[in-house]
Amino acid sequence: EAQVTQNPRYLITVTGKKLTVTCSQNMNHEYMSWYRQDPGLGLRQIYYSMNVEVTDKGDVPEGYKVSRKEKRNFPLILESPSPNQTSLYFCASSRPGQGATEAFFGQGTRLTVV
Amino acid sequence: AQSVAQPEDQVNVAEGNPLTVKCTYSVSGNPYLFWYVQYPNRGLQFLLKYITGDNLVKGSYGFEAEFNKSQTSFHLKKPSALVSDSALYFCAVRGSSGTYKYIFGTGTRLKVLA
Numbered sequence: 001e002a003q004v005t006q007n008p009r010y011l012i013t014v015t016g017k018k019l020t021v022t023c024s025q026n027m028n029h030e031y032m033s034w035y036r037q038d039p040g041l042g043l044r045q046i047y048y049s050m051n052v053e054v055t056d057k058g059d060v061p062e063g064y065k066v067s068r069k070e071k072r073n074f075p076l077i078l079e080s081p082s083p084n085q086t087s088l089y090f091c092a093s094s095r096p097g098q099g100a101t102e103a104f105f106g107q108g109t110r111l112t113v114v
Numbered sequence: 115a116q117s118v119a120q121p122e123d124q125v126n127v128a129e130g131n132p133l134t135v136k137c138t139y140s141v142s143g144n145p146y147l148f149w150y151v152q153y154p155n156r157g158l159q160f161l162l163k164y165i166t167g168d169n170l171v172k173g174s175y176g177f178e179a180e181f182n183k184s185q186t187s188f189h190l191k192k193p194s195a196l197v198s199d200s201a202l203y204f205c206a207v208r209g210s211s212g213t214y215k216y217i218f219g220t221g222t223r224l225k226v227l228a
Contacts, residue, residue: 040220092216102163103158104160
């Protein structure tokens, strides 16, 4: 089954404690991205990756890092989380190129930073 | 710059009545347009997309959307709403050249009343 898997689904952490949210896709997609969803703001892109070892900032990259060492994995790293990073996070993957392919989304990670 | 507007935060409709969720967009070049649905505690699920061709696009769960180039709109419709259609709906646009970035609207909560 084609899917994007995020872990963990829920996470409560304290300010300043480094954390990683994992994302893995089994569709051999080149393009992967991270979004955060906040009420009234919709989904905003944090970082994206066009392929292995190719990453770039999205609209709200401050306080986040990513890596793309393998095609299937695209972890999101918060080096020093702060309360304003409390949000619902989604990883997505898609295949760029010819035509318009839809993005596939993970189930989401609800992060609370206290 | 690309943008998507969903003018209604919430739409209420009685079960069995037709529903419309509005979306307007701004993009240079030809747009690729998408609708996604988000159920509670779930990721975004793809409903339908417009690439080119027929202005009326049919998708999952009986939903359809009408592309109107002159009004730059892509409204989501369903002839007869179900209580189970109650969810959060997102419109998204992607440019047809260059970037593969998806721009999402702020979402519209659909409430179908029994």
